[in-house]
Amino acid sequence: MARDRKLSADERILWGKVARSTRPMPGKAGALTELDAFLAEAEAAAELEQEKQTPATPTPLQATAPSTAKPSAGVHHPLEKPVKRKIAKGRLALEARIDLHGLVQSQAHAILLDFLIRAHERGMRHVLVITGKGSSMGSEGALKRAVPLWFSKPEFRYLISSYESAAQHHGGEGALYIRLSRRHGERP
Template sequence: MTEGRKLRPEERILWGKVAKSTRALRARQDEVAEYEAEITAMLAAEEAALARPAPPQDVVSPPGNQLRAPRPAPSHQPLEKPVHRKLAKGRLSIEARIDLHGLFQDEAHDLLLDFLFRAHERGMRHVLVITGKGSSMGSEGVLRRTVPLWFSKPEFRFLISSYEWAARHHGGEGALYVRLSRPRRSL
C-alpha cells in the first residue's frame, strides 16, 4: 500500500465519524477483539512496570579495587508550582517548542529525542512539547499518553529534570512544560 497525503483536520474528523459507525465483519470480530485485548494487556504491563520500583541491585566490588555503586536512575518530579506559574504567565520564557500533532509514534519518538538532545546541548532549561489532546476520532490521544511514559526511558531520563501539563493557553493537557537537566561539565 502506498503512503498517501496526510488528512486535513476536517477530513480526519469526518473519517472518525465514519469509523465509529462501522463494525468488523463477523469473521473478523474475533481477530479485532483479540487485538484489542493484546493492546490493553501491553498498556497495563507498561503502566505496572512504571508503577513498581525496580529492585535494588547489589554491586559487589572486587577486593583491592574500590568501585562506586552505580547511581540510581533519577525519577522525574513534577515541576515546582512557582516555576509552573511563571511559565504559564510568561515571566519565565519557553526557549523552544515542538509540535508532534499528526505524527506516528516512532516518528514522534525520534523527533522528540533529537529535539530534547539538541535543546539540552544548547543549555536550554524550559521547552514546550505539544502532543495534542487526541480527542478527534474518539481516541484518548496516543501521543498524549505515551510521551510521559517515554520520559522515564533511559534515552530520555538524563535529559529531563521535570515536566508538568501546560497551562490552558499553551495547550492545556495537550502540551507539557519540560524542564531540562543542566548539562554535565567534563572536568
C-alpha cells in the same frame, strides 16, 4: 574501526534512532530479528557492566535506610509551583517548542528525542512539547499517554529534570512544560 570497541551512550542513542526509522526489505525480516536480539544482548551487557562498576558495599547511610525506599532513577518530579506560574504568565520564557500533532508514535519518539538532545546541547532549560489531547477520530491520546512514559527511558532520562502539564493557553492537558537538566559542568 576496531570490532571490539564499545559504543558510547550517544552512539547507542543515535543507532537506536536509525534502527527505529528503517523498515526491512521484503524477505529480510529474519535479519531484523537477529539485529533486535543483538541489540538486546548488547544492552544487557552494558547494564551488567554498569552494575559491576557501581560500588557493592553500602555506605552507613544506605544501611540505615528503610528497605521500602524505591530508587529515584528515572523518576521525574513535577515543576515547582512558582516556576510553572512564571512560565504560564510569561515571566519565564519557553526557549523552544515542538508540536507532535499528527505523528505516529515511532515518528514522534525520534523527533522528540532529537529535539530534546539539541535543546539540551544548546543549554536551554524550559521547552514546550505539544502532544495534543487526542480526542479526535476515536483516538484516546496515544501521544499524550506515551510521551510521559518515554521520559523514563534511558535515552530521555538524562535530558529531563522535570515536566508537568502546561497552562491552558499553552495547550493545557495536550501539552507539557519540560525543564531540561543542566549540562555536565554547568553551574546553577
